[in-house]
Amino acid sequence: MIDDNSKVKAKNFETDEIGNDTIVMVKDLVHKYGEFTAVDGISFTVNRGEIFSFLGPNGAGKTTTINVMIGLLKPISGEVYVDGINIIKSSEKVKDKVGIVFQETLLDREMTVWESMEFHGKLYKIPKDERHAKIWELLELVELHEKPDELTKWLSGGMKRRLEIARALMTEPPILFLDEPTLGLDPQGRVLIWEQIEKINKRGTTIFLTTHYMEEADKLANRVFIMDHGKILISGTPERLKDTLGKDVVYLYLMEKERAKGAIEDLDFIREIVEFDKGLELLLHGSGIPLVPRIMEVLDDLKPKLVVDGVNIKRPSLDDVFLYFTGRKIIRENETYKHNFHH
Amino acid sequence: MMHGALTVFWREMVKYKRSKGVLFVTIIQPVLWLLLFGVGLGSTFQETEEGVSYVNFLIPGVIALSILFTSLFASFNILLDKEFGLMKEILMAPTSRNQALIGYSLSGLAKNLAQAFAVLFIGIFLMVFSNDNTVLFEESDGVFSLFLWFLLFLFIIVLFSFGFLFLSIAIAARMTSHGGLQAIITLLTLPLFFASEALYPSTDFPVWLSAISTINPLTYAVRVLQIALLGYGFTIGGQDLHYGVQDIVTGFIMLGLFAVIMLYLSIKSFQKIKIW
Numbered sequence A: 001m002i003d004d005n006s007k008v009k010a011k012n013f014e015t016d017e018i019g020n021d022t023i024v025m026v027k028d029l030v031h032k033y034g035e036f037t038a039v040d041g042i043s044f045t046v047n048r049g050e051i052f053s054f055l056g057p058n059g060a061g062k063t064t065t066i067n068v069m070i071g072l073l074k075p076i077s078g079e080v081y082v083d084g085i086n087i088i089k090s091s092e093k094v095k096d097k098v099g100i101v102f103q104e105t106l107l108d109r110e111m112t113v114w115e116s117m118e119f120h121g122k123l124y125k126i127p128k129d130e131r132h133a134k135i136w137e138l139l140e141l142v143e144l145h146e147k148p149d150e151l152t153k154w155l156s157g158g159m160k161r162r163l164e165i166a167r168a169l170m171t172e173p174p175i176l177f178l179d180e181p182t183l184g185l186d187p188q189g190r191v192l193i194w195e196q197i198e199k200i201n202k203r204g205t206t207i208f209l210t211t212h213y214m215e216e217a218d219k220l221a222n223r224v225f226i227m228d229h230g231k232i233l234i235s236g237t238p239e240r241l242k243d244t245l246g247k248d249v250v251y252l253y254l255m256e257k258e259r260a261k262g263a264i265e266d267l268d269f270i271r272e273i274v275e276f277d278k279g280l281e282l283l284l285h286g287s288g289i290p291l292v293p294r295i296m297e298v299l300d301d302l303k304p305k306l307v308v309d310g311v312n313i314k315r316p317s318l319d320d321v322f323l324y325f326t327g328r329k330i331i332r333e334n335e336t337y338k339h340n341f342h343h
Numbered sequence B: 001m002m003h004g005a006l007t008v009f010w011r012e013m014v015k016y017k018r019s020k021g022v023l024f025v026t027i028i029q030p031v032l033w034l035l036l037f038g039v040g041l042g043s044t045f046q047e048t049e050e051g052v053s054y055v056n057f058l059i060p061g062v063i064a065l066s067i068l069f070t071s072l073f074a075s076f077n078i079l080l081d082k083e084f085g086l087m088k089e090i091l092m093a094p095t096s097r098n099q100a101l102i103g104y105s106l107s108g109l110a111k112n113l114a115q116a117f118a119v120l121f122i123g124i125f126l127m128v129f130s131n132d133n134t135v136l137f138e139e140s141d142g143v144f145s146l147f148l149w150f151l152l153f154l155f156i157i158v159l160f161s162f163g164f165l166f167l168s169i170a171i172a173a174r175m176t177s178h179g180g181l182q183a184i185i186t187l188l189t190l191p192l193f194f195a196s197e198a199l200y201p202s203t204d205f206p207v208w209l210s211a212i213s214t215i216n217p218l219t220y221a222v223r224v225l226q227i228a229l230l231g232y233g234f235t236i237g238g239q240d241l242h243y244g245v246q247d248i249v250t251g252f253i254m255l256g257l258f259a260v261i262m263l264y265l266s267i268k269s270f271q272k273i274k275i276w
Helices: A002-018 A062-069 A091-096 A113-123 A128-141 A157-168 A187-202 A214-220 A238-243 A257-264 A288-300 A318-326 A335-341 B003-018 B020-042 B054-074 B076-083 B087-092 B097-129 B143-172 B178-194 B207-214 B217-230 B245-271
Strands: A022-033 A036-047 A051-055 A077-082 A098-101 A175-179 A206-211 A223-228 A231-236 A249-254 A270-276 A279-284 A308-314 B233-236 B239-242
Touching: A022 A062, A022 A206, A036 A062, A036 A206, A036 A231, A051 A187, A051 A214, A062 A077, A062 A175, A062 A206, A098 A157, A113 A128, A113 A157, A113 B003, A113 B087, A128 A157, A128 A187, A157 A175, A157 A187, A187 A206, A187 A214, A206 A214, A214 A318, A223 A238, A223 A318, A231 A238, A231 A318, A238 A318, A249 A257, A249 A288, A257 A270, A257 A279, A257 A288, A279 A288, A288 A308, B003 B020, B003 B097, B020 B054, B020 B097, B054 B076, B054 B097, B054 B143, B054 B178, B054 B217, B054 B233, B076 B087, B076 B097, B076 B143, B076 B178, B087 B097, B097 B143, B097 B245, B143 B178, B143 B217, B143 B245, B178 B217, B217 B245
Parallel strands: A051 A206, A051 A223, A098 A175, A175 A206
Antiparallel strands: A022 A036, A022 A077, A223 A231, A249 A279, A249 A308, A270 A279, B233 B239
8 A cells, every 4th residue: 555655656756747737848958059058958848828938148058958858969968858758758749740941941942832831741641531630720820821822931020930830730730949039030020920929829839939939939939038148047037037127217318427327336326337338237126116216316426527418217128127137238347347237 | 651752752852843943944855855855866767667767756756865974963862962961860769770871762753654654645646637647555456554654664764773773873872972972974875875775776886895785784775665665666867776575574584683683783872971
């Protein structure tokens, strides 16, 4: 009896670990191309039914991670489970489980919309009647049902992407990987893709999205992982990530940055001061509206008088988060000041 | 069982049918060869009463040459699919690489057959409408015998096509640029082309050239096709040529061996294709 119970427990523990509501589990994943470390020991899980996003600049390791998850690439080390399948051990079995839209357009220019779908369906051995019904259903979903006989070379960039998304759904995979799905699209094309991604997600497909467009992750994702140099820097809902920068970001436009910084850096509600070309960017612990007057008070008291040209209070966007954590484009506080705000 | 192969074949055929220009050129090219080269060079051959005309002599040779060229260049599609990443879709699907390889090869074979029939059709046209006394499928006497000779003709084309298709795939699967593939194929075709009996009978070949000729698959394909279409013995430009059943048997053995070795090499190369 006791033995049986412990077996059940062990089993439960195992399913718990991979989890019924967890569709992807990645643990300590490392991959290198020669000396270059593309993915540096990342771990994460994706919940069934969510839109999950990797946000990061080019070369952050997003595509490498996808290639491992779809069984194209054997990593140096780590554990990867997709829909209960151990990818490292049996990469073949994952073929039916995942839909993938690669970053580059992979459509045959000399084939029509319908033929592209037909070819994919045939490759995956979907019986004819079912296949044809599925093709029409999916073409309608991505709003291409009026162009079945159009050669793919005449489609717009957005249409090509939508066709590729429809194609990836032919096998009804529980999870769809989209690698930079709106790269190079015009704004209207991008919005249309977003709508369709949300529609597909509502049909019950988990979406794994990589992007380097902040507003894309912000708009679509339930959870965002910010990745840079093969590492996950921070993760959470877009809202929570924005909160990590504090309640508000305050921009002070002034000439004498050093003197102003010296005066206000000890205020306890200021988390971090970042210099930019026209002044200082302040990350606050609280809301900006009551705190800005207190900052101004301190600056007013300075002798000789310090001129502030302007003040702007802003809710942090995912843009600010991304720039803050990847350290690109914004000028970080120099080393001497660093210990001050990590109090 | 052949599902993956047939799917890849279907895709190639869809595209082949669509590219009317390519379709037209591949069919018209051997016909032009036959008519221009046949008439041009044929005028320098002394034609005798009982001999075959040069144009007719050229029919088996032109069939073999078009198959050689089309087969060797057939793998360009594979290289393009590899370069543009389209092969990812095929290799990621639940079908084996060997199936994909066979699918590509079958599509190459279909194109070769289209060419072979175009040339054969012109040959029959010439036979009927010129005052030449050449009869194609010379050795056949009766419908059943004609059928058997036709089967022989088809079978040798299939075997010969596969040999060079596989060779071409074996090369293309390892290449990364089409400039390179083109250079290799051009380099390969020249000696094959001239050290064969496709364009002229080889009774006067110097020793070194006939040595190359004996290891040249094209030689065997041309010989069997000549026997099938022109008969065991015929006269061309004053030369009497005599072949026997043993030439057919040797042809099959050599071409079969060639195809099998090339199949092995192409499978090896295809396994090495990287798609990411």
